[in-house]
Amino acid sequence: MKIAIGIEYHGAHFQGWQSQPNGAGVQDALERAIALVAGEQVRLHAAGRTDSGVHALMQVAHFETSIVRPLNAWVRGSNAHLPPWVRVLWASEVADDFHARFSARARSYQYVLYNHPVAPASQHGRVGWYHRPLAVAAMQQAMQTLLGEHDFSAFRASECQASSPVRTLSQAALKAQGRYLIFHFQANAFLQHQIRNMVGALVYVGQGKLDVSAFAELLQQRDRRLAPPTFMPDGLYFTGVQYEAAWQLPPCSADWDAFNTD
Template identity: 35%
Template sequence: MRNIKVTIEYDGTGYHGWQSQENAISVQRVVEDAFKKLTGENIKIIGASRTDTGVHAYGQVANFFTESKIPGEKFFLAVNSLLPPDISIVHSEEVQEDFHSRFCAKGKKYKYLIYNDRAPSALLRSRAFHVPVPLKLEDMKKAAGFIPGKKDFSAFKASGSSVKDSVRTVTGIELQKKDNIIELTVSGDGFLYNMVRIIAGTLIDVGMGRIAPDELSSILESMDRTRAGRTAPAHGLYLVEVYY
């Protein structure tokens, strides 16, 4: 059996997340069906990140085992004609048998897009979160400065999460604005469920003046989810890259 690694780009608007589930269309299921048509095998593909409904990806990584003779570097060319236009395999290669897209990952990078203008964008309605009031970018940047490092991020964990260890290392965070779009980029060794969306929502609340920039320090120390801001909507979130 050969182990094939693929990098997948997708618009998550029309899907119930990455992971296969009953009675719902997922990215994983569509990709598996395409590889089944290509190889004639019942392919089970393993994704690095279980992105939620509506979340997009530039660089989702997955792997699968096959007996197909198609060269590893040609798989992406062969399968794309069998995929819908909102999913694309952008790279493929054969890797060692012990490679696992999720367990071998060393870190991930996400970005969150905020459309900051009084009027909504028709073209970005499913790809950026519309915030109609002016945001104070410098305050958001100041607040973001408290986030990097190895910390307990319980305050940025989805309510009801069963994860016992909430310690994660955020290696970088950046905010940039071009025209009416604010781009938040966050990288780290791993993220709690909804963690990036809660970080985004909290920084938006800072930009709106609901939370003072300096409060981020005490919010983190409190480990209290109710102290942090909203959970920003899924459609503004993108998985950019998985590090190995």
Template identity: 45%
Template sequence: MRIVLGIEYDGSAFFGWQWQEGGLRTVQDAVQKAASNVANHSVTVICTGRTDTGVHALEQVVHFDTQAERSHHSWLLGINANLPDDVRVIWVQEAVGDFHARYSAIARFYRYIILNRPTRSALQRDRVTWCHQHLDAVRMHQAAQNLVGSHDFTSYRALKCQSVSPMRKMYFVEVYRQNEQVIMDISANAFLHHMVRNIAGVLMSIGTGDKPVRWAEELLASKNRQIGGVTASPHGLYLGGVFYPEKYGLAKHEIFNKLPANAQRFQHET
């Protein structure tokens, strides 16, 4: 039996998602131990996409295979009872057909939150990126539209990125202001290492007026990461959710109902 979980976590105190040698605290290790306790045997948890140190998740989707028979309610309560306070399973269901948390996904959605005010926040310090210079969200949004579509994103991936191909299809990038926050909502078929944070860094330079609007497009065309912008902090980055074909019967996170109109239209296309 294959069990599918929707998980949220605060990544502030984790060394990313993926299990690592040396006893480092990771989300995968915490979830695997909790699920194994409930299943009464060792399980391996597969995620949609690995998140880096300090990155959060509103809804990470994972699966594991088990011989144990438990009700959805028992899996939910049992796993959560064995998890630390900064990780929670928010839903459970059995996999349909050939479902695979990573390979069945057709798009990933991330949200990047920037606190844009003169002073840092005591309460949000690990959950937002801080920028004291005023950001022009309209300029940032305009620049970001040049990244939509299928492109070679070499200029926006980490130099040590191990992906075989830099080609990705960007479905939408929405940048908008909500009071003191500037928010970037972004979705693609998949993302390269540090891709979202590198895009955020470039757009922030454009938003402050340090760089022109055309800079985002010029970097894309250059296919050269070494002339790209600063990689933005991980603290403002959230894996917001995952799009799967409807045949798998996975409901989209409620956050999708709150996306700007242009982004909402994408839901119908998938």
């Protein structure tokens, strides 16, 4: 049978989603735990790969197994063998033709930026930080130029292995919530470091180092060397995946906004 699972994790404790030779990937921890429940080795396939230090409020993955277990056994049993910074949230049996990555229609991320002169102690490793006031309205205006289908080479990591730099961004929004700036992005897929690179450029807009037209020009120039530095991974969260309703999955999205940010 094929099982889909929803996953939450604190990325600071891992070297990204993907399996690592030293076993320090999120995938490694989950495969070890699920194998103890199944009594056999399993291979996980995720909706999207997150980099080292990047978190997930709702990652979706699937695995195949010849072992029959109650669905709550995949949740409770796996969590009993996982470190506290990663949890299986739900499990659902899915059709044989479901694939966590290839069945996904869109993926969503949020970047949470703490904008205050002093870095937060209680949120260390969980949010990005910038110490000077930022012009939110200018950043919001610049984000609108990202919507639609574009060649995002200006915001693509040099080591990105995607076959094409073209992506379709369906949502790009920013709101201030107390001392926090919360960026929300949704696209059919993302390039390596794309969001952190876009946030880095948007912070330049907020500082006044780039105006909106210069930000738009960066996108059109398609040259990563001309764009501002990549922003820290701490505040980036994978928040959900969009699938067709026909797959009958549990809720596949979560929202950092639901946390108390007073």
